[in-house]
Amino acid sequence: xxxxxxxxxxxxxxxxxxxxxxxxxxxxxxxxxxxxxxxxxxxxxxxxxxxxxxxxxxxxxxxxxxxxxxxxxxxxxxxxxxxxxxxxxxxxxxxxxxxxxxxxxxxxxxxxxxxxxxxxxxxxxxxxxxxxxxxxxxxxxxxxxxxxxxxxxxxxxxxxxxxxxxxxxxxxxxxxxxxxxxxxxxxxxxxxxxxxxxxxxxxxxxxxxxxxxxxxxxxxxxxxxxxxxxxxxxxxxxxxxxxxxxxxxxxxxxxxxxxxxxxxxxxxxxxxxxxxxxxxxxxxxxxxxxxxxxxxxxxxxxxxxxxxxxxxxxxxxxxxxxxxxxxxxxxxxxxxxxxxxxxxxxxxxxxxxxxxxxxxxxxxxxxxxxxxxxxxxxxxxxxxxxxxxxxxxxxxxxxxxxxxxxxxxxxxxxxxxxxxxxxxxxxxxxxxxxxxxxxxxxxxxxxxxxxxxxxxxxxxxxxxxxxxxxxxxxxxxxxxxxxxxxxxxxxxxxxxxxxxxxxxxxxxxxxxxxxxxxxxxxxxxxxxxxxxxxxxxxxxxxxxxxxxxxxxxxxxxxxxxxxxxxxxxxxxxxxxxxxxxxxxxxxxxxxxxxxxxxxxxxxxxxxxxxxxxxxxxxxxxxxxxxxxxxxxxxxxxxxxxxxxxxxxxxxxxxxxxxxxxxxxxxxxxxxxxxxxxxxxxxxxxxxxxxxxxxxxxxxxxxxxxxxxxxxxxxxxxxxxxxxxxxxxxxxxxxxxxxxxxxxxxxxxxxxxxxxxxxxxxxxxxxxxxxxxxxxxxxxxxxxxxxxxxxxxxxxxxxxxxxxxxxxxxxxxxxxxxxxxxxxxxxxxxxxxxxxxxxxxxxxxxxxxxxxx
Numbered sequence: 001x002x003x004x005x006x007x008x009x010x011x012x013x014x015x016x017x018x019x020x021x022x023x024x025x026x027x028x029x030x031x032x033x034x035x036x037x038x039x040x041x042x043x044x045x046x047x048x049x050x051x052x053x054x055x056x057x058x059x060x061x062x063x064x065x066x067x068x069x070x071x072x073x074x075x076x077x078x079x080x081x082x083x084x085x086x087x088x089x090x091x092x093x094x095x096x097x098x099x100x101x102x103x104x105x106x107x108x109x110x111x112x113x114x115x116x117x118x119x120x121x122x123x124x125x126x127x128x129x130x131x132x133x134x135x136x137x138x139x140x141x142x143x144x145x146x147x148x149x150x151x152x153x154x155x156x157x158x159x160x161x162x163x164x165x166x167x168x169x170x171x172x173x174x175x176x177x178x179x180x181x182x183x184x185x186x187x188x189x190x191x192x193x194x195x196x197x198x199x200x201x202x203x204x205x206x207x208x209x210x211x212x213x214x215x216x217x218x219x220x221x222x223x224x225x226x227x228x229x230x231x232x233x234x235x236x237x238x239x240x241x242x243x244x245x246x247x248x249x250x251x252x253x254x255x256x257x258x259x260x261x262x263x264x265x266x267x268x269x270x271x272x273x274x275x276x277x278x279x280x281x282x283x284x285x286x287x288x289x290x291x292x293x294x295x296x297x298x299x300x301x302x303x304x305x306x307x308x309x310x311x312x313x314x315x316x317x318x319x320x321x322x323x324x325x326x327x328x329x330x331x332x333x334x335x336x337x338x339x340x341x342x343x344x345x346x347x348x349x350x351x352x353x354x355x356x357x358x359x360x361x362x363x364x365x366x367x368x369x370x371x372x373x374x375x376x377x378x379x380x381x382x383x384x385x386x387x388x389x390x391x392x393x394x395x396x397x398x399x400x401x402x403x404x405x406x407x408x409x410x411x412x413x414x415x416x417x418x419x420x421x422x423x424x425x426x427x428x429x430x431x432x433x434x435x436x437x438x439x440x441x442x443x444x445x446x447x448x449x450x451x452x453x454x455x456x457x458x459x460x461x462x463x464x465x466x467x468x469x470x471x472x473x474x475x476x477x478x479x480x481x482x483x484x485x486x487x488x489x490x491x492x493x494x495x496x497x498x499x500x501x502x503x504x505x506x507x508x509x510x511x512x513x514x515x516x517x518x519x520x521x522x523x524x525x526x527x528x529x530x531x532x533x534x535x536x537x538x539x540x541x542x543x544x545x546x547x548x549x550x551x552x553x554x555x556x557x558x559x560x561x562x563x564x565x566x567x568x569x570x571x572x573x574x575x576x577x578x579x580x581x582x583x584x585x586x587x588x589x590x591x592x593x594x595x596x597x598x599x600x601x602x603x604x605x606x607x608x609x610x611x612x613x614x615x616x617x618x619x620x621x622x623x624x625x626x627x628x629x630x631x632x633x634x635x636x637x638x639x640x641x642x643x644x645x646x647x648x649x650x651x652x653x654x655x656x657x658x659x660x661x662x663x664x665x666x667x668x669x670x671x672x673x674x675x676x677x678x679x680x681x682x683x684x685x686x687x688x689x690x691x692x693x694x695x696x697x698x699x700x701x702x703x704x705x706x707x708x709x710x711x712x713x714x715x716x717x718x719x720x721x722x723x724x725x726x727x728x729x730x731x732x733x734x735x736x737x738x739x740x741x742x743x744x745x746x747x748x749x750x751x752x753x754x755x756x757x758x759x760x761x762x763x764x765x766x767x768x769x770x771x772x773x774x775x776x777x778x779x780x781x782x783x784x785x786x787x788x789x790x791x792x793x794x795x796x797x798x799x800x801x802x803x804x805x806x807x808x809x810x811x812x813x814x815x816x817x818x819x820x821x822x823x824x825x826x827x828x829x830x831x832x833x834x835x836x837x838x839x840x841x842x843x844x845x846x847x848x849x850x851x852x
Contacts, residue, residue, distance in 0.1 A: 136650075137149060137347065137348045138348045138349075139347075139348030139349055140347055140348045140671050141643050141644070141646070141650055141671065141674050142649055142650045143643070143650045143667050143670055143671045143674070144347055144348075144667045144668065144671050148667050149347065149668075152666060152667065152668055153344060156340065156344050156362070156668075159361070159362065159365035159369060159370075160337060160340070160341065162365065162369045163334050163337045163361075163365065163369075164337070166334065166368075167198045167334070167337075170198060171198065176201060177200060177201055177202070178198050178199065178200055178201060179198070179199065179201045180196045180197065180198055181196070181197060181199050182194050182195070182196060182197075183195045183196075183197045183335065185339060185351070185353055185354070185357075186351055186353050187351060188346075188349045188350065188351045188354075195335075195338045195339070197335035197337075197338070198334075198335065199332065199335055200328075200331075200332070203328075204324070204328055206321050206324040206325070206328075207321075207324065207325050207328050209321055210318070210321035210322060210324070210325045211325075213254065213317075213318055213321065214252060214254075216253075217250075217252045217253035217254050218249075218250045218251065218252055218253070219250075220250070220253045221250025221251065221252060221253045222248055222249055222250040223250075224250070224253075225248040225249070225250050226248045229248055232607075238606060238607040238609060238616040239606045239607045239616065239617070240605070240606040240607075240616045240617030240618075241605055241606055241617050242605060242606060242617075243605055243711075243714055245606070245607050245608050245615065245775060245776075246607075246608060246775030246776050246778075246779070247775060254314065254315055254318040256560055256563060256564045256567070257564055259312075259315050259560055260557060260560045260561050260564055262308050262311045262312060262315070263312070263553065263556050263557035263560055264553075264554070264557040265308045266305070266308035266309060266312060266553050267550060267552075267553025267554040267556070267557055268553075269301065269304050269305045269308060270305070270549045270550040270553050271550040271553075271554075272301055272304075273298075273301045273302070273305065274547060274549075274550050276297055276298055276301055299400070302396070302399055302400040303400045305396045305399075305400065306393065306396045306397050306400055309389070309392050309393040309396045310393045310397075312389050312392070312393070313389040313390040313392070313393040315389075316382075316385045316386045316388070316389035316390070317386050317389075317390070319382045319385065319386065320382045320383055320385070320386035321386075322382075323378070323379045323382045323383075326367070327367065327368070327379075330363070330364040330367040330368050331364070331368065332364075333360045333361060333363065333364035334361065334364050334365070334368075336357035336358070336360045336361040336364070337361055338357075339353065339354045339356075339357025339358065339361070340354070340357055340358040340361035340362065342354045342357075343355055343357065343358040343672060344358065344668070347668065347671055347672075350675060351675075352675050352676050352677075352678050352679035353679070355671070355672040355673075355674075355675035355676045356672070356676040356679075358668075358672045359669065359672050359673065359676065359692065362669070372443060372447075373439055373440070373442075373443040374440050374443040374444050374447070377436040377437070377439040377440035377443065378436075378440050380432075380436040381433050381436035381437050381440065384429050384430070384432050384433035384436065385433055387429055388426050388429045388430055388433065391422060391425065391426045391429070392426060394422070395419050395422045395423065395426070398419060398422075399419055419517075420517045420518070421517075423513055423514075423516075423517035424513075424514050424517045424518060426510075426513065427509075427510045427511065427512075427513030427514035427517065428510065428514060429510070430506060430507075430509060430510030430513065431506075431507050431510035431511055431514075432510075433506060433510070434503050434504070434505075434506030434507035434508075434509075434510055435503075435507060437499065437502070437503035437506060438500060438503035438504065438507070440499075440503075441495075441496040441497075441499045441500045441503060442496070442500065444492060444495070444496045445492075445493055445496035445497070445500070447698070448489040448492035448493050448496065448698055449489075449493065451485075451489050451663060451697070451698065452486050452489040452490070452493075454662045454663070455482045455485060455486050455489070455659070455662075456482075456486070458478070458482060458655060458658055458659060458662065459478075459479065459482045459483070459486075461655060462475040462476075462478050462479050462482075462655050463479070470653075470655075472653060472654060472655055474651075474654045474655055474656045475655060476590075476594050477590055477593075477594065477635065477639075477656060478654075478655035478656050478659065479594065480590070480593035480594045480596075480625070480626065480632065480635075481593070481632045481635065481636055481656065481659060482655075482659065483596070483626045484593060484625070484626045484628070484629055484631065484632030485629060485632055485659075485697055487626060487627060487629065488629040488697065488698060488699060489698060491566075492698050495566065498562070499559075502555070502559050505552070505555060506552075509548060509552045512548050513548065516548060567700075570700060571702060572619075572621060573621075573623070573628045573629070573630050574630045574701070574702060574710070575601075575603070575713070575714075576599070576601040576621050576623070576628060576630070577628060577630040577631050577633075577634050578630075578710055578713050579601055579603060579713050579714070579717050580599060580601055581634055582713065582717065582721075582755075582756060582761050582764065583721065583755045583756060583757075583761070585757055586635075586638060586757070589631065589634070589635060590635055592625040592631075593625045593626065593631055593632065593635060595625075596624050596625050596626045597624075597625055598622060598623070598624060598625070599622070599623055599624075599625050599628065599631070600620070600621070600622045601620065601621045601622075602618070602619070602620045602621075603618075603619050603620075603714050603716055603717060604616075604617060604618055604619075604714070604716035605617040605618070605619055605714065605716070608775075608776055608779065610776065610779045610780050610781070610782055610785065611780070611782075613782060613784055614716065614719075615716050629697075629699055630699075630701075633690050633693060633694060633697070633699065633701070634686070634690065636656065636659075636660070636693060637686050637689040637690045637693060638686070639656050640660075640670070640673060640674065640677075640689045640693070641677065641685055641686060641689060643670075643674050644673070644674035644675075644677040644678055644685070660693075663696045663697055664696040665692075665693065665696055669692075673688075673689060673692050676688070677689060681763070682758070682759050682760040682763060683709075683759075683760035683763040683764050683767070684708075684709050685760070686760070687703065687708060687709040687710050688708045688709065691703055691708040691709075692708075712764060712767050712768045712771065713764065713768060714768075715768045715769065715771065715772035717768075718764075718765050718768045718769060718772075719772070719788070721752060721755060721765070722748070722752070722765075722769075722788060722791070723784075724751075725748045725751040725752050725755070726739075726744065726748055726787070728751055729744045729747035729748045729751060730744060732747070733747065740783050740784075740786070740787045742790055742791075742794065745790075745791055745794045748791065749794075749795065749798070752765060766792070766795055766796075769788060769791075769792050770792060772788075773785070773788065773789055773792060
């Protein structure tokens with residue numbers, strides 16, 4: 001992309017006195033420079049901002065799903081008006097604007113608008129079923145009609161054109177960094193094809209550095225884990241937390257869990273320096289000898305500040321490099337452009353590989369060409385921090401050197417004077433960093449508010465007490481889902497409100513640093529001019545910056561601690577649903593969500609203790625069903641899986657489908673997800689669907705690195721299931737079998753299969769048990785673990801046998817089918833011969849036979 005095509009988010013949303021929002025048109029940003037006429041103007045999708053709601057005809061206005069509409073404004077602005085605000089309706093003959101989550105025809109959907117552009121895909125009105133077998137494109141699960149396919153292509157075509165121009169630019173001016181390579185794919189008929197895709201010849205330096213940094217971090221964390229394990233073994237105190245067991249392998253050193261202690265350490269050092277500076281300043285006034293005696297303390301604290309500030313610089317660099325790596329990954333995913341083109345050309349006959357390529361391509365384009373204000377601000381804030389933090393570390397290092405060299409006084413006047421310019425530059429950068437943090441949270445707040453408002457409007461359609469009630473068999477499920485996801489939006493709103501205060505604090509701190517450093521330099525210069533520049537006056541001048549740094553340091557630590565706890569709680573809510581969904585029927589989960597019942601979850605954790613037969617730690621959670629957004633995500637994914645498996649027909653009037661389309665999963669994306677899921681293993685399908693839906697709902701869905709599936713549930717859950725099945729099989733047998741007899745295995749397997757209602761449960765059981773046995777093979781074996789190992793071998797042998805049976809049955813069925821086809825051909829041939837013989841008879845001239 002050239003400079004002329006660079007998109008820049010513009011401005012900040014402002015709350016109006018009337019209660020509405022006034023925002024710049026982030027959905028149609030101006031190029032950085034006037035672009036040539038040959039360059040198409042691209043309008044990114046609504047993942048960018050929020051807007052008001054505009055029904056497009058009088059009839060739509062009367063039956064609008066939404067309670068308010070947008071007033072007309074000058075180009076580049078819009079206003080989200082209160083519900084009772086009078087509003088003007090556009091002409092029915094006006095051009096139909098496209099949906100920012102994908103264009104839709106006006107008869108198929110209505111949308112929220114931003115300066116003529118829909119923001120959220122609207123919820124269609126109830127009416128006759130829109131998609132039937134006759135009106136839907138073949139092979140699309142009755143999701144996509146020909147009309148919708150035509151009207152929703154605009155966004156893809158814009159992305160496709162931008163990706164093509166990007167490829168041309170890189171081939172022309174890439175200086176050998178990119179090259180065309182062959183990428184094989186499977187066609188719908190099963191044959192292989194080849195695409196010539198543009199990929200990097202060599203990874204970008206920033207990506208290589210981030211990979212090196214991550215690898216070294218894992219090595220260091222592994223070493224620390226080994227030291228911790230040895231200490232626990234020597235003291236006889238096993239680890240009682242964490243899901244890692246039987247291995248010292250570290251997942252990474254540079255994460256927020258490790259950053260929080262460093263934040264507080266940096267604040268503590270700053271506080272100690274503040275106390276020491278105040279003490280030495282007083283001592284230098286009252287007793288210069290005592291002030292000189294404190295020199296070693298001052299020098300030591302100055303040197304100590306270098307360590308946590310240096311570590312903070314490493315964390316800041318990692319965050320910036322991670323952002324760069326994510327953008328490079330998105331650029332790499334542009335190689336799926338041709339696969340996406342095949343999917344859009346013939347979605348009904350598209351291969352699962354092309355469907356997944358379409359999803360990857362669209363996600364990449366949204367990150368590169370349709371960047372949200374939240375994403376762009378996050379990236380710029382990380383960049384500013386990566387510049388500022390090393391400057392702080394360098395400042396502390398220089399200050400420590402100056403203090404160490406000057407051993408005659410406890411506070412060197414030279415340190416404050418020398419570091420003032422560096423502090424001013426750092427303060428300016430911190431102000432810019434705070435501005436981007438504020439923009440990020442404002443966009444997050446606006447986006448979450450819009451999602452919640454849409455959900456509340458949809459909820460009114462499912463409430464029998466509402467005047468807008470519409471009957472549908474999915475209403476009860478939809479009510480639970482909407483209430484569940486609304487609480488997630490509340491979490492995002494609370495987080496945005498809290499982080500906005502912090503962002504303003506950062507802006508204030510940056511400005512204070514600039515002013516304080518300038519004032520310090522001026523005060524030191526004045527003192528030098530007056531001949532009163534001493535250690536005492538230098539200490540007094542340093543106090544304001546130390547006060548600011550200490551207070552802000554503790555604020556940063558508290559903010560990051562809250563982030564860590566929020567992520568930790570969300571992680572366990574996700575694990576909770578993963579565990580209870582294994583052996584809880586779907587209907588029971590839906591019932592709990594509909595009634596907002598209590599859900600409980602218990603799991604062992606920590607190190608495995610073979611002599612006790614269980615893990616050292618224990619964790620228990622109890623929540624209301626609607627307080628766990630991952631329960632709603634799981635049930636929503638099950639609805640999509642039903643479409644993919646053909647268990648349920650697509651119904652656009654279903655409130656669940658309206659919810660999906662409203663948050664940004666349009667028909668093409670839904671179809672692509674269904675087709676991609678068809679090629680996944682049964683135990684991967686739900687995780688894949690959830691990983692695709694979660695970002696549109698403002699959720700994080702944690703998956704294993706390089707995959708779209710969760711880490712397997714903790715083995716303690718499966719060991720508990722196995723123990724219950726083994727005990728039940730033993731007490732129910734009537735043949736006097738011993739408790740650990742292998743003859744109990746068929747009954748144990750039967751009971752486990754009954755517990756896991758979905759075949760994916762047995763696959764997860766086998767995977768978890770296999771991993772557990774491998775990780776604990778170096779530990780002493782007990783009868784329980786020996787029985788579990790024998791049962792795992794039994795399952796593998798049985799699966800192999802059943803696989804051979806299925807293969808044999810398939811071959812026999814194919815043989816029978818060929819025999820039936822030959823018999824049908826022979827019968828038809830005999831019939832033709834008989835008819836020809838009949839035609840040669842005397843009365844045959846009265847009968848006319850059809851000829852091919």
